[in-house]
Amino acid sequence: MERIGFLKTSEAVGIAILAALILIVLPLGLDIFRLNLAGKYLTYAFVAIGLVLCWGHGGILSLGQGMFFGLGGYAMAMFLKLEASSPEATKIQSTPGIPDFMDWNQLTELPWFWQPFHSLTLSLVAVVLVPTAFAFLIGTAMFKRRVGGVYFAIITQAIAAILTILIVGQQGYTGGINGITDLRTLKGWDIRTDEAKYVLYFVNAGLLLAAVAAAYFVRQSKLGRILVAMRDKEDRVRFSGYNVANFKTFVFCLAAALSAIGGAMFTLQVGFMSPSFVGIVPSIEMVIYTAVGGRLSILGAVYGTLLVNWAKTSFSESFPELWLLGLGGLFIAVVLAFPNGLAGIYADTIAPRLSRLLRRARPALGGTVPAGAPAE
Amino acid sequence: MHTIARDAAAPDFLLSVEGLTVSFDGFKAVNDLSFYVDKNEIRVIIGPNGAGKTTVLDLICGRTKATAGSIRFRDIELTRLSENRIVEAGVGRKFQTPSIYEDLTVFENLEISFPRGRSVFGALAFRRDAAVSERIEEIAEMIFLKDHLAERAAFLSHGQKQWLEIGMLLIQDPELLMLDEPVAGMSVAERRKTAELLHKIIVGRSVIVIEHDMKFVEDIAHRVTVLHQGKVLSEGSMERVKNDPKVVEVYLGH
Numbered sequence: 305m306e307r308i309g310f311l312k313t314s315e316a317v318g319i320a321i322l323a324a325l326i327l328i329v330l331p332l333g334l335d336i337f338r339l340n341l342a343g344k345y346l347t348y349a350f351v352a353i354g355l356v357l358c359w360g361h362g363g364i365l366s367l368g369q370g371m372f373f374g375l376g377g378y379a380m381a382m383f384l385k386l387e388a389s390s391p392e393a394t395k396i397q398s399t400p401g402i403p404d405f406m407d408w409n410q411l412t413e414l415p416w417f418w419q420p421f422h423s424l425t426l427s428l429v430a431v432v433l434v435p436t437a438f439a440f441l442i443g444t445a446m447f448k449r450r451v452g453g454v455y456f457a458i459i460t461q462a463i464a465a466i467l468t469i470l471i472v473g474q475q476g477y478t479g480g481i482n483g484i485t486d487l488r489t490l491k492g493w494d495i496r497t498d499e500a501k502y503v504l505y506f507v508n509a510g511l512l513l514a515a516v517a518a519a520y521f522v523r524q525s526k527l528g529r530i531l532v533a534m535r536d537k538e539d540r541v542r543f544s545g546y547n548v549a550n551f552k553t554f555v556f557c558l559a560a561a562l563s564a565i566g567g568a569m570f571t572l573q574v575g576f577m578s579p580s581f582v583g584i585v586p587s588i589e590m591v592i593y594t595a596v597g598g599r600l601s602i603l604g605a606v607y608g609t610l611l612v613n614w615a616k617t618s619f620s621e622s623f624p625e626l627w628l629l630g631l632g633g634l635f636i637a638v639v640l641a642f643p644n645g646l647a648g649i650y651a652d653t654i655a656p657r658l659s660r661l662l663r664r665a666r667p668a669l670g671g672t673v674p675a676g677a678p679a680e
Numbered sequence: 681m682h683t684i685a686r687d688a689a690a691p692d693f694l695l696s697v698e699g700l701t702v703s704f705d706g707f708k709a710v711n712d713l714s715f716y717v718d719k720n721e722i723r724v725i726i727g728p729n730g731a732g733k734t735t736v737l738d739l740i741c742g743r744t745k746a747t748a749g750s751i752r753f754r755d756i757e758l759t760r761l762s763e764n765r766i767v768e769a770g771v772g773r774k775f776q777t778p779s780i781y782e783d784l785t786v787f788e789n790l791e792i793s794f795p796r797g798r799s800v801f802g803a804l805a806f807r808r809d810a811a812v813s814e815r816i817e818e819i820a821e822m823i824f825l826k827d828h829l830a831e832r833a834a835f836l837s838h839g840q841k842q843w844l845e846i847g848m849l850l851i852q853d854p855e856l857l858m859l860d861e862p863v864a865g866m867s868v869a870e871r872r873k874t875a876e877l878l879h880k881i882i883v884g885r886s887v888i889v890i891e892h893d894m895k896f897v898e899d900i901a902h903r904v905t906v907l908h909q910g911k912v913l914s915e916g917s918m919e920r921v922k923n924d925p926k927v928v929e930v931y932l933g934h
């Protein structure tokens with residue numbers, strides 16, 4: 305099989321098609337309101353891609369990815385909130401210059417952990433670093449003690465719940481249940497205008513494609529195969545000389561970092577961040593996006609995310625109370641009937657026909673797989 | 681006779697197990713066990729089911745932590761090391777049931793065991809260069825799987841899976857290779873090939889084999905250790921062990 309850089313030709317084609325869809329088709333086909341919505345969905349795809357590596361390949365199911373999405377989103381929101389809370393803009397408050405919700409909660413000075421978020425650079429560093437460090441702590445604590453499987457899933461869920469409770473409870477420091485709202489400008493650039501929304505959409509799309517490429521890079525590396533090997537036979541990997549805990553921690557951190565970038569882009573495009581993106585429900589929804597797309601497929605995860613969210617939006621407009629049921633049903637259906645999700649359906653039905661077609665068109669292409677080519 | 685003579689002159693041994701004990705909730709699966717393995721020796725451990733054979737391997741490779749006793753490999757005390765350090769020290773271990781990565785190809789299975797790029801970032805940067813491919817092909821030839829390199833390991837026969845796991849260990853190039861029932865479930869022809877394989881791989885390393893098949897044991901063993909209730913019941917050449925009345929009573933007599 306031919307390769308383009310570290311990608312197989314078929315993978316490069318897949319990425320190109322996705323790029324065409326999100327960089328050309330969607331922007332041309334959708335008005336800015338819908339495009340902004342699509343951009344929002346695509347921020348969840350960062351989480352789904354992380355889950356493909358962590359859960360699909362590594363077998364580590366996290367039911368708490370919302371915390372990393374949220375932490376990334378909050379880091380971004382804190383910067384934007386501080387910029388929106390200049391002394392002039394907040395001069396009617398009893399303490400001007402601090403975010404409005406702090407003032408409402410009788411805070412008279414900016415808490416110490418808010419201070420770094422005056423700087424955009426530090427904030428961007430925090431977007432990635434804080435969630436990743438948090439994942440590192442959880443990962444080291446759990447994986448070194450050989451906590452895995454269902455126990456790990458439950459613990460991540462519990463941590464996500466605790467984080468939500470903390471955010472909601474510490475209203476004066478976090479904005480509480482409402483989250484951090486009323487975000488306006490980024491270094492003076494108004495992010496609420498249509499033009500800004502276009503720009504942010506494209507930035508997000510570009511970052512997502514980079515995340516896809518990074519995920520492919522990890523997957524084609526030996527590390528990617530070690531993940532699969534760990535999922536299959538953890539002990540065999542351990543007794544082949546690998547420190548299994550380190551590999552698990554790495555992929556968990558990577559998934560967290562990707563989620564965090566998605567969260568920050570969410571804040572920028574949607575204009576707020578709240579605890580409703582941190583807790584158990586959003587975390588599980590993101591697992592469902594991944595399952596629907598196919599938990600082994602990086603591109604499938606992106607399409608799964610788009611599809612489920614599109615369905616959610618259309619469906620919950622007409623039958624809001626039925627949506628959660630529908631989502632649960634969808635998950636069960638996927639797990640039972642299509643364990644490899646959309647990607648599996650594609651691989652079973654469309655791909656063979658496509659390659660037959662291609663082979664007929666260009667007989668030279670129909671080569672055999674060389675020794676040592678990956679199984680997938 | 682061996683044990684007495686050798687206690688004084690330990691430095692020759694590749695592996696010295698002394699006073700090894702492990703207790704699971706008070707039950708001593710291995711009880712004050714001592715034995716020594718020479719360089720370039722094939723040692724076979726036999727014994728009835730539940731004698732503690734697998735547990736001994738678990739202790740040596742770090743899967744189970746010893747309650748008491750010591751395991752010295754060359755000059756290294758293994759009881760204090762983590763599993764991956766024990767592998768790095770030069771100990772390889774095959775599990776009782778074939779333990780391979782079914783979702784990966786035979787080539788990839790072997791590649792993961794190639795002793796390079798074992799850290800997280802080492803694995804990310806690992807390149808499949810000529811040295812890797814050559815070594816994998818060489819080993820694949822040895823374990824009779826040269827024509828199956830691109831195949832998914834799940835599709836191999838039971839015997840082939842056993843060989844693949846042996847191959848994964850060979851590629852690690854351990855000084856001490858431990859095999860838990862490598863011919864269990866194999867056909868007669870496969871057993872013969874496996875014996876041939878073991879004779880080939882012994883060069884430059886020691887092997888501990890757990891086996892029930894006496895025919896196979898006779899074929900490969902330099903010396904035999906008989907375990908019973910976590911203790912050494914008898915030890916020595918196959919000839920000697922076979923004629924030991926204690927061994928006949930608890931094991932071979934059945």
Ligand SMILES: Nc1ncnc2c1ncn2[C@@H]1O[C@H](COP(=O)(O)OP(=O)(O)OP(=O)(O)O)[C@@H](O)[C@H]1O
Nearest residue numbers: 704705709727728729730731732733734735736776
């Ligand atoms: N982790 C464990 N916890 C509790 N008991 C254990 C554990 N591992 C082994 N045992 C017990 O220790 C004893 C020795 O088991 P082991 O697997 O070492 O036997 P074996 O000699 O390999 O037998 P076989 O020939 O059936 O493979 C058995 O009674 C087993 O039930």
Ligand SMILES: [Mg+2]
Nearest residue numbers: 733734735776
């Ligand atoms: Mg056993």
